[in-house]
Amino acid sequence: xxxxxxxxxxxxxxxxxxxxxxxxxxxxxxxxxTAGPLGMADIFTALYFxxxxxxPANPEWEERDRLILSNGHIVPVRYAxxxxxxxxxxxxxxxxxxxxxxxxxxxxxxxxPGLETTSGPLGSGLSQAAGYAYxxxxxxKKFRVYCLMSDGEQDAGNTWEGALFAGKYKLxxxxxxxxxxxxxxxxxxxxxxxxxxxxxxxxxxGWHVLEINGNSIREFVDxxxxxxxIFEKPTLIVAYTIPGKGVKEIEGDYLWxxxxxxxxxxxxxxxxxxxxxxxxxxxxx
Amino acid sequence: MIYHNSRLRADVFExxxxxxxxxxxxxxxxxxxxxxxxxxxxxxxLTESTRMHWFAEKFPExxxxxxxxxxxxxxxxxxxxxxxxIPFIASYATFSPGRNNxxxxxxxxINNVPxxxxxxxxxVSVGPDGATHQALEDIALMRVMPNMIVLSPCDAEEAxxxxxxxxxxxxxxxxxxAREKTPVMTTSETPFKIGKAEVFWESDxxxxxxxxxxxxxxxxxxxxxxxxxxxxxxxxxNSPTIKPLDEQAIVAAAKRTGxxxxxxxxxxxxxxxxxxxxxxxxxxxxxQEFIGVRDSFGQSGNPQELIAHYxxxxxxxxxxxxxxxxxxxx
Numbered sequence: 001x002x003x004x005x006x007x008x009x010x011x012x013x014x015x016x017x018x019x020x021x022x023x024x025x026x027x028x029x030x031x032x033x034t035a036g037p038l039g040m041a042d043i044f045t046a047l048y049f050x051x052x053x054x055x056p057a058n059p060e061w062e063e064r065d066r067l068i069l070s071n072g073h074i075v076p077v078r079y080a081x082x083x084x085x086x087x088x089x090x091x092x093x094x095x096x097x098x099x100x101x102x103x104x105x106x107x108x109x110x111x112x113p114g115l116e117t118t119s120g121p122l123g124s125g126l127s128q129a130a131g132y133a134y135x136x137x138x139x140x141k142k143f144r145v146y147c148l149m150s151d152g153e154q155d156a157g158n159t160w161e162g163a164l165f166a167g168k169y170k171l172x173x174x175x176x177x178x179x180x181x182x183x184x185x186x187x188x189x190x191x192x193x194x195x196x197x198x199x200x201x202x203x204x205x206g207w208h209v210l211e212i213n214g215n216s217i218r219e220f221v222d223x224x225x226x227x228x229x230i231f232e233k234p235t236l237i238v239a240y241t242i243p244g245k246g247v248k249e250i251e252g253d254y255l256w257x258x259x260x261x262x263x264x265x266x267x268x269x270x271x272x273x274x275x276x277x278x279x280x281x282x283x284x285x
Numbered sequence: 286m287i288y289h290n291s292r293l294r295a296d297v298f299e300x301x302x303x304x305x306x307x308x309x310x311x312x313x314x315x316x317x318x319x320x321x322x323x324x325x326x327x328x329x330x331l332t333e334s335t336r337m338h339w340f341a342e343k344f345p346e347x348x349x350x351x352x353x354x355x356x357x358x359x360x361x362x363x364x365x366x367x368x369x370x371i372p373f374i375a376s377y378a379t380f381s382p383g384r385n386n387x388x389x390x391x392x393x394x395i396n397n398v399p400x401x402x403x404x405x406x407x408x409v410s411v412g413p414d415g416a417t418h419q420a421l422e423d424i425a426l427m428r429v430m431p432n433m434i435v436l437s438p439c440d441a442e443e444a445x446x447x448x449x450x451x452x453x454x455x456x457x458x459x460x461x462x463a464r465e466k467t468p469v470m471t472t473s474e475t476p477f478k479i480g481k482a483e484v485f486w487e488s489d490x491x492x493x494x495x496x497x498x499x500x501x502x503x504x505x506x507x508x509x510x511x512x513x514x515x516x517x518x519x520x521x522x523n524s525p526t527i528k529p530l531d532e533q534a535i536v537a538a539a540k541r542t543g544x545x546x547x548x549x550x551x552x553x554x555x556x557x558x559x560x561x562x563x564x565x566x567x568x569x570x571x572x573q574e575f576i577g578v579r580d581s582f583g584q585s586g587n588p589q590e591l592i593a594h595y596x597x598x599x600x601x602x603x604x605x606x607x608x609x610x611x612x613x614x615x
Contacts, residue, residue: 109397117364121388127361128360128363128367128392131365131368158388162361164354165351165357165361
């Protein structure tokens with residue numbers, strides 16, 4: 001399932017469209033997180049448009065791969081990817097964070113089919129994904145379980161309890177991804193609470209660990225394929241991403257972790273995204 | 286006298302059999318698991334102490350050891366439930382639902398998945414282990430949680446029934462258990478249904494109603510018997526379900542008697558008595574006395590002396606009934 005060039009180009013364009021949607025929905029919502037969703041747009045695109053075995057028309061399909069989003073605050077990227085994949089109409093993304101919306105500020109399982117779980121409070125996703133994977137293995141199910149985490153939530157004890165558990169029970173049907181963008185709300189992760197050597201820590205807990213450029217769809221797809229070939233161990237993909245990826249002036253700036261663009265900034269960001277960083281002439285002006 | 290429909294054991298006041306409620310849970314879990322293979326059990330390094338070991342011995346492939354990690358206990362179970370299993374998670378109540386309260390809130394209650402949380406060693410009757418291991422806040426923590434059912438069985442037999450009922454219930458459920466051996470009052474014939482309170486004692490001319498939950502029900506019955514001998518009639522209502530409260534039964538008993546006493550081995554603040562008071566304040570304001578722990582932690586000691594020290598013995602219950610009656614307006 002390695003990507004041929006044409007498919008890769010198609011996915012990269014899709015990722016760009018998803019970034020545009022993220023900026024539009026955050027401007028409309030007036031609150032929410034910007035950097036994480038933009039940084040993870042490539043991985044979400046790869047998941048929803050290439051990796052996951054899923055059915056947008058039947059989100060509860062029993063054999064679907066499970067995608068657990070542990071760091072619920074980046075859910076705008078998930079909503080955007082789901083809308084583009086056909087889970088719900090694209091217009092609905094503009095209801096993000098509004099009263100009565102299915103698109104809650106942090107994801108709630110019972111509100112929108114396809115979310116798998118409720119998250120936001122950090123550190124609890126890996127254990128839930130491990131629970132899914134354990135149950136699936138008991139029943140000899142073939143689907144895979146993916147868990148996306150932030151690096152900030154590696155501060156949380158619950159994360160490491162989950163890592164111990166998955167290592168002990170050799171959950172080979174579980175693939176976790178850490179969005180290694182080095183930022184959290186109060187600053188850089190290595191200032192707040194140093195995590196390195198992060199990969200070695202997971203290896204010591206019994207995991208197979210891969211490090212990739214998380215803004216490369218090709219590298220992510222290859223890593224996921226490798227994980228499928230690893231037995232007797234869960235796999236962790238440490239995905240180095242650039243927070244705010246796609247909008248030069250905010251890339252890497254931790255101050256963009258937890259705020260949305262203003263209407264004015266949104267216009268500027270969209271101009272940049274729609275010209276693919278100046279590579280093509282904008283047709284939206 | 287003992288209410289005929291309660292089908293209590295005949296020897297309840299003579300020489301009752303003494304069994305801890307955690308034993309009833311352990312038996313009930315095996316019974317429920319025999320009928321439903323979706324049931325799995327997870328424990329945080331307290332398997333024998335919570336009586337989950339009977340399940341683990343019988344269904345080793347459905348038992349999951351988590352280690353001393355209560356947050357993981359709750360969240361792995363949430364994942365299992367989300368997948369389609371019916372997980373029971375067991376630990377001491379101070380740790381689960383104490384230490385892992387937020388995980389229960391987000392991944393079990395908001396998610397609304399059928400995880401059954403079993404908190405053993407509730408109350409000061411845990412004894413020598415002291416305050417750190419005596420859960421006095423768990424009812425409050427769990428009854429403020431939307432989607433959560435809260436059960437507090439009065440004896441081992443009721444704990445067995447509560448466990449079987451919880452397994453068949455499609456929502457998250459909390460079951461509160463005790464360490465100490467306590468009298469077995471009920472029989473297999475005694476009615477039990479989630480959401481229902483049952484009259485266990487009814488004097489001819491009741492002047493007060495006792496609402497009790499958990500093993501302290503025995504003290505409430507003993508107090509009722511002594512009060513009746515003194516010419517003071519009461520009703521004793523067993524309330525194994527704290528949430529949802531059996532509003533109809535509680536309001537009816539309050540209206541009939543005009544004075545009530547709540548009995549629980551828990552902080553008075555936020556506990557079962559508070560739930561009763563919230564209800565009666567709206568439906569039928571009634572003088573109420575509270576038996577429970579008054580804003581303090583427990584300590585080491587033997588169970589009987591601790592129950593007496595914290596004002597939950599038969600003597601204190603009798604006094605509370607007299608006081609409640611004396612507060613009725615003329």
